[in-house]
Amino acid sequence: MSKHDRKLDQAARAAWLYYVAGKTQNEIADILGVSRQAAQRLVALASEQQIVGVSISHPIADCMDLATALQKRFGLRECHVVPSAGLDEVSIGRLIAVSGAETMLHYLRSETALTVAVGSGRLLRAAIDALPDMERPQHTCVSLIGAIASDGSCTRYDVPLRMAEKTQGKYFILPAPMFADSREDGVLWRSHRIYQAVIERAEQADVAFIGIGQVNEVCPLRQDGFISDEQLQLLKREHVIAEVLGHFIAEDGSRIECELNERLTSMLLQPHTQRNIIAFAGGREKHQAIKAVLQGGWLAGLVTDEDTANYLLSGD
Incomplete structure (x- = not known):
């Protein structure tokens, strides 16, 4: 250089x-x-x-090199790494959100009509907030996850509607709680005509943007009432490391089998995916979760930070 x-x-x-x-x-x-x-x-x-x-x-050369190495190591189609050396977690989040917005714009600028599937999460919400307002009414935004908790409240980080407002496009909500009250209740939710129509649309999306969650006492799933303290302890006993759209992931990247699976109403994901799923995630608290999700091949793309990239590549 x-x-x-x-x-x-x-x-x-x-x-x-x-x-x-x-x-x-x-x-x-x-x-x-x-x-x-x-x-x-x-x-x-x-x-x-x-x-x-x-x-x-x-682009910063070191960050480009890290992104290339991550693509090669984990078989990603695209990867973007922002600088983070010397920064606190809040600042790192801001940088990832801005880079995430740029990644979204790569797709949303298209004149061709697109279906964009969207999950939930703080970084994802921040990235959408960083998007400029644009006239793309031809695009369709569809939710990948039910945003209703067991008490009827909704997560603050339900973001597909926000993207639809930015693009002036149509928005399809997934009409279900994230976790049904029982296995039988889950069958009823998933068998509804409108639910099936939305899920079909989500499965055909051109691109999906999601977050990655860690599973601990301060994770949004627990704080927002989607899982109870008892369920959290059960997940920890099963050595759950990460959560993606309500799917619980072990350290080796495999999906954990638990009773919550039969109650989940989110779009079904598969490891070693062929779908164009891009995650926005970074920061020290999510290092292990991001690594687990990458090892399982659940993603096609990642926007993350420099320190996280070094962790993922070092195997430390």
Whole structure:
């Protein structure tokens, strides 16, 4: 890499920190290990070189190398890695959300009508919030997951409607709770005509965007009332590492068989998928969950951060 390219890499890294993570020039100087004046010059260089526009257009070489390595290691069709060295979890989330929005725009800019399937999650919601408003009424947005908890409340991170508002397209909600009250109740929900029509549409989607959840006391499934404390303890005894659309994943990437499976109403996923499913996930607390999902081949694409990518590739 030439000296000029290394300088642009530093400028792009500074641009992510300044414009996306909201860091001050003093903080950028500390993170990059340069003087405040040098940090100021890097931010200015990013603007002068038109690295900063609606998006940060200059890819960072280290992050590109990590993305390529992740694609090769886990058989992904696409991967995007944002810088995260020296950043806190909140800032990392902001960067992943912006990169996730860029990934979505790659599809949503299409003039051809698309069906876009959407899951749930905080990062996914943040990515959709980062999307610009656009006129794409030809696109259809369909939910992959029931957003109703056992008490009738809905998750704050049910996001397909938000995407439909951004694109002005049609929105199809999955008319069911995430987990039915019983196995028999699950059969009734899944046999409903409207439910089957929505699931069929979701299964034919051109692309699906989802989140990856860890399974512990602070996971959204427990905090939002989708699973009880007793069910959480059962999942932990079964060594569940990750959750994707209500599917529970073990450390080796296999799906855990448990009584919740027969009550789940989300679209059925399969390991070693051929579907174009892209996940937005990162941060230290999700390292093991992301690794498990990748090892099972549940994804075709991933948007994550630098530290997470290094963890996934190191096997540490």
